[in-house]
Amino acid sequence: MDQQLVTSPPPPDATELHVWILNNSTELKHLRAALREALTRQELTMDEHGSEIADCMVLVATELATNAIKHGRPPTEIRLMRTEERFILDVADRDLSKIPELAHTRPIDAGGRGLKLAMDMSLQVGWYAGPTTKHIWAAFARRGS
Template identity: 60%
Template sequence: MEFRLVGHSAPVGELRTSPPPPDAEELEVWPLDSTMQLRELRAALVAALNRHTPASRAELDDIPDRMVLVATELATNAIRHGIPPTVVRLLRTRDEFVLDVADHDLTAVPELADTRPLDSGGRGLHLANAFALKVGWYTSDRTKHIWAAFPLAV
């Protein structure tokens, strides 16, 4: 897969414009067509995190809860505002889990919605920034991706 970065004029705050770490191995993939599938995604993500956490690592503490919240927010935004299907991937490096959420709308640039009223939505990227080690976005030939990295253990 070839990655390319898209130039942007919209404010994207602290989002990196890069693919996830190059050594990230894909562990699980969940294609989504509607928000009705989010409950299943949350359960499957927690099960996958438990399955793919190295035995040598400490307890995950609240990392699964943080990842489930971020995955839900990013997937909801992609389903509602992107072009289907939305694809959620769980990746892992030596030290991090990485969530990668993709849709097929290459025209919309991820935007930190800091000027909207609190009840208007668009807070998924703020939650990702608050809960993840790092957050970024990139495009491939047909998809736009937003990713968030989390520690394997606390």
């Protein structure tokens, strides 16, 4: 069964922990290091497969931010949030003219695999539009199962 992209904001009880602003892809290396550092300050444990939740979050953040930089309008904002049970990554760009598309709905050479990767590596992925920004978010367990 194919996972669906949820059309809604992230959980309303999510508390913002950190925000990064990127203007181009050269800043992705800084994002990866800063996100990993921010996650080490949180209660983070290993998941049931023995890989760190942080590794998945850094990869998904990189993929979603790359998509926003490549296909959106700068600046790109990446927010790390948390609820009691989950971490939330929220990536925003300023191109309201395009809605997120899953790769299987596009030609094979058109790209778009980052959203599929996010869906495969997270608990849930959603998107919503604000007055000036389009957001894609992904939720991750705060503790391994």
